[in-house]
Amino acid sequence: MITKFDSLFAGHVDMDNVGYAGTAVNDRSFSDEHLATVFDKTEAIAKLLDHLGFDTFWMAEHHFQPEGYECIPNLLLLHVHLAHLTQNIKLGCAFNIAPMWHPLRLAEDFATADILTGGRVVFGVGRGYHTREVESFGNPLLDQDANRELFEEQVDIMFKAFNERSFSHHGTYYDIPPKVPYRGYELEEITLVPRPANLPVECWQPIQGGTQRALDFMAKHRIKGIIGGGVAEGGVMDATMQDYQAALQRTGRDVELGEDISVGFHFFLANTQEEGIKLAAKYYEENVKMFGPLRLHRGLSEQQMLDIADPARAPFAGLPSLEDAVKSGAVLCGPPERIIEQLKVVEEKYPGLDRVGMSHPVGTPQALILEQLEWLAQEVMPAFKGKVEAAVPAD
Numbered sequence: 001m002i003t004k005f006d007s008l009f010a011g012h013v014d015m016d017n018v019g020y021a022g023t024a025v026n027d028r029s030f031s032d033e034h035l036a037t038v039f040d041k042t043e044a045i046a047k048l049l050d051h052l053g054f055d056t057f058w059m060a061e062h063h064f065q066p067e068g069y070e071c072i073p074n075l076l077l078l079h080v081h082l083a084h085l086t087q088n089i090k091l092g093c094a095f096n097i098a099p100m101w102h103p104l105r106l107a108e109d110f111a112t113a114d115i116l117t118g119g120r121v122v123f124g125v126g127r128g129y130h131t132r133e134v135e136s137f138g139n140p141l142l143d144q145d146a147n148r149e150l151f152e153e154q155v156d157i158m159f160k161a162f163n164e165r166s167f168s169h170h171g172t173y174y175d176i177p178p179k180v181p182y183r184g185y186e187l188e189e190i191t192l193v194p195r196p197a198n199l200p201v202e203c204w205q206p207i208q209g210g211t212q213r214a215l216d217f218m219a220k221h222r223i224k225g226i227i228g229g230g231v232a233e234g235g236v237m238d239a240t241m242q243d244y245q246a247a248l249q250r251t252g253r254d255v256e257l258g259e260d261i262s263v264g265f266h267f268f269l270a271n272t273q274e275e276g277i278k279l280a281a282k283y284y285e286e287n288v289k290m291f292g293p294l295r296l297h298r299g300l301s302e303q304q305m306l307d308i309a310d311p312a313r314a315p316f317a318g319l320p321s322l323e324d325a326v327k328s329g330a331v332l333c334g335p336p337e338r339i340i341e342q343l344k345v346v347e348e349k350y351p352g353l354d355r356v357g358m359s360h361p362v363g364t365p366q367a368l369i370l371e372q373l374e375w376l377a378q379e380v381m382p383a384f385k386g387k388v389e390a391a392v393p394a395d
Contacts, residue, residue, distance in 0.1 A: 258350030
């Protein structure tokens, strides 16, 4: 039963000339001053979500993007700041990209944020999908096997650091602690200082490919999964929901379908579905422009990934359309009663699902995001158990 509403913000600045016929992604380059407006935008969204009764505000970690799409490099630092400006909302890491960190530094920083915010920061880890980011930090992404092996070892280390008073780890990539003398003795174990105040650490991870290896690894560490809503596609993926349930069951857990999963949707409220598609098509297209060439939108041909970079060819290249995404249920669009109906179908089909993420594509301006989130809280969220109190108009 859906009782929790979240929202995700990848960290895009406001931008003009969006859509397939608009400015090409690689031609965008904003000033330092405009890129920094992402923090004011994030603050405004966080304050509104907190006021409206949303459960968790998820943000994404990214680096080196003068194009303006994902401009938040340090989630934990920002989350401590946002905790001072809000009262109740949880602040989610979607996601800290482990291959861009030393695992002990990430564990320490999360533990510090956990303590300073009274447990309002929600941990999340990912493997990354930008070569410019991960490879620039000196770790593999083009070599997907090496990337996964590194990621899994890093996560193993972090959970040891969280859960054990002192520990050691000797693996392929890390030797913790090194065999060195220290103040008259040789190191055998090491202690994370501080450790999180709230244990066990709740952790989330995106489910993209959903291989058995990946899902079994998540199940081993009790890592919860987020499907859709953060890249070009969203909505429920039936096979993934079933495969994740099976992975949890292989650990001996008796779980309902949808349990420990969050499903993310892009949404656009309007008086009619046709009006919503007309309003929002350019933002959907900008999102596909950004994420399609990164192979995060299924079904694009090699030619389409070339065409999408050319504003003259892109509108005629048979690229994904918002109309088709709405028909498939990947994007929720239309009047409040239509959105409620679609979410109720999802709720009925997946009895263990208690959380959905309702967000907007990169390129959507701040004013429209705030307007849409308030409308959602007033006319959609009250239809779900425990959310009647959320329908409070903003000051």
